[in-house]
Amino acid sequence: MPELSRRGLLTLGAAMGFSGVALGAASPAWSWSSSGSIAAVGTGTGTDPQWVWDDEIDGIMKRAIEAGQTRQINDAMRNWVNNNDPIPVDTLPPELGTWFTQHVKLPPWADMNKLKLAADFNRRKDMYMFFIYGIGGGIMSTMIPREARSVYWSKGGADMQDRAAKTFTFGYDLGDLKAMEPQGQFLVTANKTRIVHASVRHLLPQSPYWRAVADETIPISNHDILVTFHSTGTFVHKKLKEWGVRMSAADEEAFLHSWQVALHLLGVRDEFIPATWAAAHAQAAQTLDPIMVSTPEGKDLAEVLLGLTAQIDLGLTRGFLNEFVRYQLGDYVADSLSLKRDYASAALIKTGWPAYIRYREGFLPIMPATFWMFDQLIEGVAMAFLNRFTSPTTTAIEVPDMNRPG
Numbered sequence: 001m002p003e004l005s006r007r008g009l010l011t012l013g014a015a016m017g018f019s020g021v022a023l024g025a026a027s028p029a030w031s032w033s034s035s036g037s038i039a040a041v042g043t044g045t046g047t048d049p050q051w052v053w054d055d056e057i058d059g060i061m062k063r064a065i066e067a068g069q070t071r072q073i074n075d076a077m078r079n080w081v082n083n084n085d086p087i088p089v090d091t092l093p094p095e096l097g098t099w100f101t102q103h104v105k106l107p108p109w110a111d112m113n114k115l116k117l118a119a120d121f122n123r124r125k126d127m128y129m130f131f132i133y134g135i136g137g138g139i140m141s142t143m144i145p146r147e148a149r150s151v152y153w154s155k156g157g158a159d160m161q162d163r164a165a166k167t168f169t170f171g172y173d174l175g176d177l178k179a180m181e182p183q184g185q186f187l188v189t190a191n192k193t194r195i196v197h198a199s200v201r202h203l204l205p206q207s208p209y210w211r212a213v214a215d216e217t218i219p220i221s222n223h224d225i226l227v228t229f230h231s232t233g234t235f236v237h238k239k240l241k242e243w244g245v246r247m248s249a250a251d252e253e254a255f256l257h258s259w260q261v262a263l264h265l266l267g268v269r270d271e272f273i274p275a276t277w278a279a280a281h282a283q284a285a286q287t288l289d290p291i292m293v294s295t296p297e298g299k300d301l302a303e304v305l306l307g308l309t310a311q312i313d314l315g316l317t318r319g320f321l322n323e324f325v326r327y328q329l330g331d332y333v334a335d336s337l338s339l340k341r342d343y344a345s346a347a348l349i350k351t352g353w354p355a356y357i358r359y360r361e362g363f364l365p366i367m368p369a370t371f372w373m374f375d376q377l378i379e380g381v382a383m384a385f386l387n388r389f390t391s392p393t394t395t396a397i398e399v400p401d402m403n404r405p406g
């Protein structure tokens, strides 16, 4: 499969996933209680995460960008990959080096046993996960107005293939067996991502194009990051449950725990991080479902992403893909993106996919006739994902130095 095809597939993954409720872009008032968070009950401040960013690192990156240190930072970070690699304090601007020294570590409440189980769970269910993140999470992101506008008008928006490849590095590292262990990479990847977000908070408000459409003055608040979590991790959990994929209670808890750690490392305050899946789904119902709406930026991104998949060499026709998007995300999203109908594919997916899952999960003794077709598809997606990110050409996460030029 050519590289472009794999990237296209991954891009689609980075951008899709939703069950389709919701109209309108206004974010309802925050009423999710911090008693459902991982912070001790009653310790939440009641603050709305919409007004919470990441003050310390935002200030550090603002000063670094204004001092023209972007290239120095990217050069210093290039070979810093594994959790146990030394932090390049000698070549980074001192205050950033100090900040990394304080932050590249697990939170005190992280439970290594759960994280190991989460990694194992990811390995056991990876084909489903890649498929849901892949066909689901990506398109969903194009229907989240703030995310679509930020992504579109930031530097990376001009090259969606590259951006998606980098975004998938995050998912891959999180799902890696040793993600949080010394030989893993997640602590480094998450912290690099956090400083990229901090840089975007400084740069994007300088874009006249973003300012003309944005409904916020500073992007990527704690609230926005939680919304993205719900379009990825929470969505995966929802679909696995819906499809009857076998998961033990310990698996579910461990998978959530890996995301709790990820959110913490991305700078989300503990008082906003859901403690249970029930609390996460309740938060998603409040923060994600009501805001899904198409925007010119999101439509454009979705077209780019879906167009790229035409190059995927999996025997996947655009009609079949459109219908799988519709199957995962619902009519509202598919109609908003004007996805053309392919009723034959729709009928095949409607009966074939549930049978495929039942057989794979051991609930159906006889192999359904369409098994190999779905199996090839899902394996192709997983392999595309794995090949891309286990190859030495993995794209580095870099601090942007500008916005999309227009």
Ligand code: HEM
Pocket (backbone or CB within 6 Å): 146, 147, 148, 150, 151, 154, 155, 156, 157, 162, 163, 166, 167, 168, 169, 170, 193, 196, 197, 200, 219, 220, 221, 224, 225, 226, 228, 229, 266, 397, 398, 400
């Ligand atoms: C960059 C992951 C939330 C907007 C990145 C990168 C990763 C990432 C890995 C670096 C890739 C790159 O350099 O392009 C995540 C994860 C999130 C999250 C895991 C939450 C769970 C958000 C949200 C927004 C956002 C909520 C906006 C509302 C951006 C932008 C960039 C970026 C604009 C920079 C792209 C550029 O280089 O221009 N994110 N992100 N992200 N993210 Fe996020």
